[in-house]
Structures are given as structure tokens and as C-alpha cells.
Amino acid sequence: MTVFKGFLTITKRNLRMVFLYIIIFLAISLLTQKMLGTQGAVSFKQERLNIAVLDRDGGRLAEGLTEYLSVYHNIKDIPDDESILQDRLFYREIYYIVTIPEDFENKVLHGAQTLPVTKVPGSTSGFYVDQQINTFINSVRVMTDGGFSLTDAVEKVKEYSQETPDVTMIDKNGHGGVMPGHAFMYQYMPYIIISILCYTLGYIMIEFNKPDVRKRMRCSAVSDRTLNTQLFLGYTVVGFAVWCICTIMPVFVYGRQFLTDANLPFYLMNSFVLTIVSLTLAFFSGSLLKSEELISAVVNVLSLGMSFLCGVFVSMEILGKGVLTVAHFLPVYWYEVSNNLLAGNKSLSPAQMTEFFTGLGIQLLFAAALFGAALVFRKNRAQTEG
């Protein structure tokens, strides 16, 4: 076990750096997830926009639309002058201009013409008001088609708009439907574990990657297989220690909430498998990279890249289809899929259980592929280097 002991001796020499990285990454992720975690629960607030309505019709339907929009927004009284309106829009004094044409009812409600509007192109505010106008017109259309008079239909739609629905989140996950804090922490774990393991093990491996040291070891009575096995055993010890620290952290931060979560064993399983993947990734990059600068650059690209693509920093629901398709080819994606299952459900159904273990299996396949690739690389390098 000489190589293994040597690995641990060098790790011991680098303990200060290992702890420094652990503290830095844990602090960053704790702060970030604290901020985002709180926002997620209470951040929705209905915004009132300043908008202008140019009523060139003056009929009941037009009045109704103006009154309906005034429930949600501030209607600004602005002269019907194109240049003035454009100036106000440009300086964001108003965000949206609705022009109600003459004969509004026939042209828009019963006809195929759309309501002319001016808005900030591609803006969320524009989309927001669009949706409200569509809701109003469609609702009135449905009611008049159903036999209501226009006046009654407008009144009814206005009446309904005043009502505030009570929303009760279904408590699917035992935390009132809200994502628990420790789930956020586990969502961030890939970034922490990949960064810490790839950085620290990469630095340790610089010593073992020196061509002359490697040459001397290859001249010795220790086979390549024994050498690689003992090195990976060293990796495993460091990886297990980092996993333990990362597992203890939620206990300190979230205490009982975390310890009483029925999915606790699954969280541990998922993060443990992720640690194995990270170890093989670190073994691969550690075999490949020879300088501190390279390690720093490559590890940043790997950890940040995978985190952004696979839903570590941003929830998967927000990610685009294309991004998610690419993410399928990265192990962290499957970790996040499993983590989302645990965060969203109090207990897993048999189908969800299958999905969860499929995620773990795919992660393990990635680990096996990375480990194999690292071994092949190390063997080829040994043959070509001499």
C-alpha cells in the first residue's frame, strides 16, 4: 500500500488547501441558496404598470375593456398624439398603449381583426398585458355567444376580475408544497463536490504526474494496475471525507427538518453516487492535467458548465429544451432529476422509485465510462512517453 500511503501523505500536506476550498465553496453555496431559497417561497407580487388606452370607439365594450384593465394597471391620461406616445413609451413613462378602433365590437369581438397595441418589443410587461386583453375579449366573446347581452357580459367579466382566488399548495412533499431548504442544498451539491474534488485531487496528482516520478514508479516492481488501484483508493478516502462533510452541513443548517425527511436515505444515496462520479471525473482530469493553472481553468469550465446546463444554479423548469437535451449527456443532469423527485414528493411511488434508481444507474454508468477513459489514457501515455 505504498502508493496509497504516499497519496495520503501528500494529501496531509495539502489539508489546509483542501479545507480552504471546502469552506469557500460551502460558504458560496450556502449564501446563494439562502437567498434563492427565500425568494422562491414569497417572491410573487402582482405588478401595476402605467399604460395608455386610446378609445376611438367609445362603446360599451371599449369602456368595459378600459375599466377591466384599470383593475390591474394605472391608466394614464395621455393625448392621442403618436410622437408624444412614442416618447413616453421610449422613456418608460408608460409600458403599453392600447388603441381601441372605431367599430371595436364588430372588428375585434366578432371579426378577425386584432387589437392594435404598442409595447416594448419582447418585454414581459407587454406579454403580461397581452394576456389580460386576450382573457377579457375571449371571456366576453364566450358569454355573448352563450346568450348574455354585451353589457351583462362586460359586467360579469369585470365582476370576476375583482375576485381574488385562494391558492392552497398541495402538500405533496410534506413541506407545504414548498421546496425544503435542504433540497436546495442538495441541488447545489454537484457544484460543491465536483469543484472541491477536482481542485484538491488535481493539485495532489501534480506530484504523481511528474514524468520522472512516473517513470521511476513504472521501473519498479509495482504493476500499473496496483498503482492505479492504490491511487484511486486514495481518491476514495478523500471523496468519502468530502461527502461526509457535505452530508453533515445540512444537519447543522436545517437540523430536524432534514433529519425527519422521509427521503433522507435517498438524498444520501444520490449524493454518494454523485461523489463517485465526481471522483472518476477528478481521476480523469487529474491524470490529464499537469499544471495548477490548467487545473484551475478546466475545473472551472467543468463545474460551472455542468452546473449551468444541468439545473444546479437555475431550476430545470426554466431551462430551454435545447439545453436540457444537451444536459442529458452529463451526469449532473441525472443527479438533479433524482433530486427534484425527492424535493417534490413526500414519498416516492413505485414508478418514481424506478425513475430515481434509473438516475442513479445512469450516473454510475458515467462514472464507469470516466474511470475507463482515465485508465486507457494513463496506459497510452505510459506507452508513448517512455
Next chain:
Amino acid sequence: MIHIDNLVKRYGTLVALDHLSLDIKEGEIFGLLGPNGSGKTTAINCLLSLLKYDKGTITIFGKEMHPDSYDIKQNIGVVMQNVAVFEQMSVWENIDYFCGLYIKDKEKRRELVEEAIRFTGLQDFKKMRPKKLSGGLLRRLNIACGIVHKPKLIIMDEPTVAVDPQSRNRILEGILELNRQGSTIIYTSHYMEEVEQICSRIAIIDHGQVLSIGTTEELKSMIKTGETITIEAVALSEDKLAQIRRLPHVFDISYEEQILKIRLSSAKHNLVRILNYMQEHDIAFGRVFSELPTLNDVFLEITGKELRD
């Protein structure tokens, strides 16, 4: 002990080893002498199975050498050209680590490490990290890591490169001591004085071929030059130079910047004969040197170029 037969190693179109054959006997200090790029290190790398070769066979301790011949490797120690140690381990830890690649028993290993430290004179530096050691001490550490497990065969690839004269002498004395203790040593260098000083047999190689092989005396006797006489002489005419060239045993002369260099074949009283001629012909001369042939002369005569070209 070692038999290398018709070894060929190519790097693309470059032939690094061209049908190299060598036999090294047990108990020898065998020198591989050649200029930089002559194929010494390639030969060593093939010998250790660090490099795949295109043709030929290598037999060590009576067995054919392969990358997985761990029983053979168990009895080989290697001292690399560059210092191959861990920067983050102390002197003791480094030697113990490399010893551990051969010796599993902890107690025996401890004894061997202590012995290697004593042998290389590193007692006062056991706990120091390599970056705190001087160049000479680093080289000694490098040697300690290579010989700590007391191998039967030690391969030393230019172990004295960039070492101060004091450390170099200590290293050379150490090599002789290792040989006295029973190790067979293969020593590569482009410093002919070192090779001449310690090696019992020498192979001169260039362009991956063995040009000549034998003891120092045998190699020197193979060449025409038996003695080189250098004389400071003023204004020698072409006529006089032609007369000197015709003297017995003289086969080559050169005269540049008032330095006359005469190469003679081996014979008695060469110097007396030359000085008599100078006196008889009233040729004024200053300092006179007489040198026996060196390995550089051997190399020069075989290849037509200096060893350190």
C-alpha cells in the same frame, strides 16, 4: 547478466537504436559513453521496458525482459537523469516511499532507508523537503531513492549532470562502493573522465550503434594515437614542419597560433626524440606537454568528431 541482441528502435524515420548489441557481465561497472542524442537514454529506456522497441531481444538475469517482468524489476534500481522525487515529501519519506515499491516489510524497509541515508550522507537532512536541498544534495537523494532496496543491477543515467565537483566526487566514490558491495552498474555519461575513472568496461555509442567496446586500455590501444606532444614553438617554417612530420612514429601534426601539436604512435622515448630534434635544429620552444590518449581521442579517431560536439 544482461544480453541485448540486435535492438532496433525507430522514432518515425529516425533510427535511435540501430541493431545495438551488448553483453554486460555480473559485477561490472559498464559505461555507455556517447554524445548527447547518441541513443544512450533510449537504450536504457528499452532495457527497462519503458519504451517499446521495433526489433531485438533483451535478457536480464537470464529471463527475457517485458513491461510486466516484475520479478526482474524487483532487482533493478534506477537513478534517473533528472531528479525524480516528491516535492511534498521529506527526504526520509521519499526514500521510504520508493523503497516501499520493492520492500513490503516495514522493519526491513526502515533499516534499508537508514542505510541509504547513511550511504549518501543525508543524515542531517532527513526531515527536509527537496526544495530546501542544494543541487548536490538533491542528486544524492535521487541516488538514495534508486539504490535503497539494494538491487543487484543499478542503472544510472547521467547522475552527475549539473553537479558541483565535490558532490560529483562523492557520487563517484559511492558508485564504486556500491559495486564493491556486489551491485552490477550500468553508467551512462557524456563525461569521459568519469567513465574512464570508474568503469571496468565501456561501450562507445553514436547514432544508436556500438562503435567500440572494451576496457579503457583496450579502447585506447585500438587507436593509432599513442601519445600527443604539445610544444610552444615560435615561427616554425613549412620546411621544419615537414621534417618533424617525417620523424619516426609521428603520424599527424598541427601548428596553430605558435602551438605545435604532434600525434605519435605508441613507442618508447617519443618525447626525448622530439626535444632532441628541436635542440639540434636550434628551434626555440617554451612549455612542453605530453599526454597519453583519452577516450575523447578514441571517439575522435573512430567518428572523426569530438565527444562533446
